[in-house]
Amino acid sequence: MRKQATIDDVAALAGLSIKTVSRVLNGEPNVRPQTRDRVLAAAGELDYYPNVSARRLASKRSFVIGLLYDDHDPASDYVIDLQDGALNVCRSVGYHLLIQPCRTETPDLVDEVIRLFRRSTVDGLILTQPLSDFDPLVTALFESEIVFVRVSQRACDGPCHCISVDDDRAARRMTDHLISLGHRRIGFVMGHPEHGSSHDRLAGFRSSLEAHDISPDSVPVEQGRYTFESGRACGHRLLALNPRPTAIFASNDHMAMGVITAAHERDLDVPRGVSVCGFDDAPMARYAWPPLTTVRQPVKQVARVATECLIDGLRGAGGRPTRHVLESELVIRESTAPLSQ
Amino acid sequence: MRKQATIDDVAALAGLSIKTVSRVLNGEPNVRPQTRDRVLAAAGELDYYPNVSARRLASKRSFVIGLLYDDHDPASDYVIDLQDGALNVCRSVGYHLLIQPCRTETPDLVDEVIRLFRRSTVDGLILTQPLSDFDPLVTALFESEIVFVRVSQRACDGPCHCISVDDDRAARRMTDHLISLGHRRIGFVMGHPEHGSSHDRLAGFRSSLEAHDISPDSVPVEQGRYTFESGRACGHRLLALNPRPTAIFASNDHMAMGVITAAHERDLDVPRGVSVCGFDDAPMARYAWPPLTTVRQPVKQVARVATECLIDGLRGAGGRPTRHVLESELVIRESTAPLSQ
DNA sequence: GTGAAAGCGCTAACAC
């Protein structure tokens, strides 16, 4: 393994001082373009790459950001996409990503996260749902003056960037779709009551109904918890109703799969007997039978934007807190069909 | 944010030199137990935690290990489990984990990985399948004298630890299960031909057949690629056969889901018309309809063992290369049933 | 067994 060049080597080759090299490498002002080029040429020739540890030690910054997520069961696809989006940005700007799965239930979650900081291993954090809606944590971070961005629908009053997806609107459009197929008796399976997204999706559902003059009486709502099992239980309850809903909108794909299973267990064909749709476009949605109509969220892009905001903030380019709202996309597959007479 | 204590603070409080403190913290010999205790007490009182960057800079080690995995489509559950197992060990011994998704197809994959090292950000690597079977990479790592462990069935000739799962045996036991249900005409869907596991699983399948005196003629084998779509295509080919197989063993769950879809598309009930089983116990297997009979691999444990081996190796406790083989577990659900007459 | 001094490779503050 060849020895890695140091900044001194570059300075020597360029015939400049070490500080000038440092300036160029850090994009600081007050460098003549011509000097700059000389430095870059020398660095290129030596295949020089700054030593991260030295840089960290001297600058007291770690160039690492932490990605916090809840590692609850059915989240792996979501998490992988988050990681992917964040990693892409990190790599392109020379940061590292520290992944930090955690559980909202952990009693000393807040302490743990704060300690991550105290140990100076992380410059800033990305909080994803549902952690980003967990008030004790958010409050503690503000108090500790830790830089972070939230991926969350919910507003927050502190000086922090928020990135969100328009769940409300997507749910409304999905409901519009069901109604356009002729369905008017639509069951709804709500997500985990403590996740902000559950309420947004329900709100979108309701606003579509309202716009179509459908009475709330014909739209039974069941409380799920975003898991397959809860979807299955809610599915059974909804399908036992008389009159039976002709369509069921589950707030995520896992619950939608549960609803489909419940339908199968009652020898009800999907979509002929009942249309079912989900939310999230988990990979399983494509492989289900029948393939699931759902909503595709731009998860990678959310992570990308969040990471960019955070790193900009760390670089001081920060400024006032911003709010980004990204759009989801309807994915119509075969689990929804026109109402059969 | 309170200022983090330094090693000097600890030394001062303990009334010892900084070097002695360092010795204790690094578990070096030549320290009197009593001195040791004094140091630990002082460190505890100050809530001291060594500064990672300083330690890295001075020791030229990063205390970071890299987890390399292929980020191919249907792998997210596997990857999350790998990360989880590795993270647990890392945290308990004070290492960090750098995740590095990559694609075998990337032309300069090898260069990229080597560079990870040159830039001194990683002390060692964990290679997971199918990367761990990718010869150009493995060879390059040996040549660069980079410390790594492989998660792979395949043996390798270099001085490196290997952690594997006994796919061969698991496939044999699964086939035994099908035969015990009365099936003798069993279709097999092979995995990606370049993944070592594909061949192991096929071998296990064959050895069971042999043990039961079943002629190879009655067991059609189709070549898949571990994806849902390939499973679906192979499923159609197998189900079009005359006589039709009464059971199909797919080499992973995604392909098994594809086979089930193919069966549905031919109005064939699973398991009454055809039994189907998979491999891996992906979460989707539990949520499928019918729930899928499959093989559960101890992925987290594999990652844990791999991480422990690697870190031991880095600490010099290394020694000769070891080989760990972990056992999988059959998960019998409802997609397999006794042969109906 | 323990300690003193000399860096690791970089950035920060200030001088020029």
Next chain:
DNA sequence: GTGTTAGCGCTTTCAC
């Protein structure tokens, strides 16, 4: 615009 001088907090070498 550019260079000089000190550290950052730790590990290492070698002396005691």
